[in-house]
Amino acid sequence: MKNFQLKAKILSQTEIKDNYWYCELSAPQVAKNALSGQFINIRVSDNLDPLLRRPISIHRVSGAKIKIFYEVVGKATEILAQKKKGEYLDIIGPLGNGFEYSRITKKSYKRKNILVAGGMGVAPLVFLAEKIKFNKPLVLIGAREKEQILCSQEFKALGCKVIIATDDGSLGFKGKVTELLKEVLSLNQQASKAENIYACGPQPMLKAVAQISCANNIASQLSLERHMACGFGACLGCVVATKSGYKRVCKDGPVFSGKELTW
Ligand SMILES: Cc1cc2nc3c(=O)[nH]c(=O)nc-3n(C[C@H](O)[C@H](O)[C@H](O)COP(=O)(O)OP(=O)(O)OC[C@H]3O[C@@H](n4cnc5c(N)ncnc54)[C@H](O)[C@@H]3O)c2cc1C
Ligand code: FES
Numbered sequence: 001m002k003n004f005q006l007k008a009k010i011l012s013q014t015e016i017k018d019n020y021w022y023c024e025l026s027a028p029q030v031a032k033n034a035l036s037g038q039f040i041n042i043r044v045s046d047n048l049d050p051l052l053r054r055p056i057s058i059h060r061v062s063g064a065k066i067k068i069f070y071e072v073v074g075k076a077t078e079i080l081a082q083k084k085k086g087e088y089l090d091i092i093g094p095l096g097n098g099f100e101y102s103r104i105t106k107k108s109y110k111r112k113n114i115l116v117a118g119g120m121g122v123a124p125l126v127f128l129a130e131k132i133k134f135n136k137p138l139v140l141i142g143a144r145e146k147e148q149i150l151c152s153q154e155f156k157a158l159g160c161k162v163i164i165a166t167d168d169g170s171l172g173f174k175g176k177v178t179e180l181l182k183e184v185l186s187l188n189q190q191a192s193k194a195e196n197i198y199a200c201g202p203q204p205m206l207k208a209v210a211q212i213s214c215a216n217n218i219a220s221q222l223s224l225e226r227h228m229a230c231g232f233g234a235c236l237g238c239v240v241a242t243k244s245g246y247k248r249v250c251k252d253g254p255v256f257s258g259k260e261l262t263w
Pocket of ligand 2: 227228229230231232233234235236237238239248249250251
């Protein structure tokens with residue numbers, strides 16, 4: 001898989017709500033080669049603090065531009081949010097293995113591909129939704145409360161059906177998005193079943209999605225998050241246990257089959 005290191009010009013930086021930012025970058029080589037589920041590794045500072053690059057998913061691609069969607073959670077993302085339009089970011093990408101969707105065709109049943117997002121897990125799934133929009137996927141988005149529900153309009157604009165779950169019931173289904181997934185699958189029992197479940201979010205959510213998918217005999221692809229050091233497979237700092245041994249989230253993932261992971 002080809003990847004590039006480049007200084008990408010910031011074309012826009014927009015805070016869409018407190019601490020949540022969209023950033024568009026001019027990165028022609030990355031845009032040309034990016035697959036949904038892949039990420040870029042960003043160096044936010046020229047000095048040694050923070051020392052490590054930070055992985056951020058490719059949220060959308062348009063021509064020579066890539067867009068990222070990030071939440072400010074610590075030092076690196078705080079520095080990133082202070083960058084202005086016209087400045088340059090040192091990035092490497094596209095990195096990792098993305099989602100596999102080549103078997104989804106225009107003849108596949110509509111709404112039979114389900115995307116499950118928890119919190120910032122929406123970030124790579126919008127790019128996937130764009131790739132399979134002809135199949136009108138069903139998107140389940142979960143968060144603690146309604147203010148933390150992200151990207152629902154973006155998914156709808158792509159023709160997806162969106163169902164929301166909030167832990168406190170402030171919007172949509174009251175409960176975890178994985179409980180919503182169970183309910184959706186049980187309601188679908190009479191009709192033909194879902195073909196694939198794609199998910200990104202916190203680890204407990206992904207583990208539950210894997211269990212639910214296996215119990216329903218549905219293939220799942222899960223995008224994992226791990227702290228990363230090198231980001232390209234050299235340091236073994238991001239390994240995850242699978243049935244075929246330890247694998248590197250940065251290089252062998254971040255997307256893994258739910259059946260493969262042993263958690
Ligand atoms: C493949 C991949 C894709 C990602 N895509 C996105 C994205 O599109 N948008 C986005 O906002 N974030 C994304 N992340 C998470 C992002 O990398 C971290 O939020 C970022 O590195 C935090 O850096 P920081 O210095 O601001 O915070 P830190 O001070 O490093 O950490 C702040 C808090 O976030 C937690 N954290 C930091 N990094 C990770 C991580 N990699 N996995 C789990 N928890 C972490 C820490 O434990 C700590 O509690 C992705 C991570 C991976 C591995
Ligand atoms: S971060 Fe170094 S191997 Fe994954």
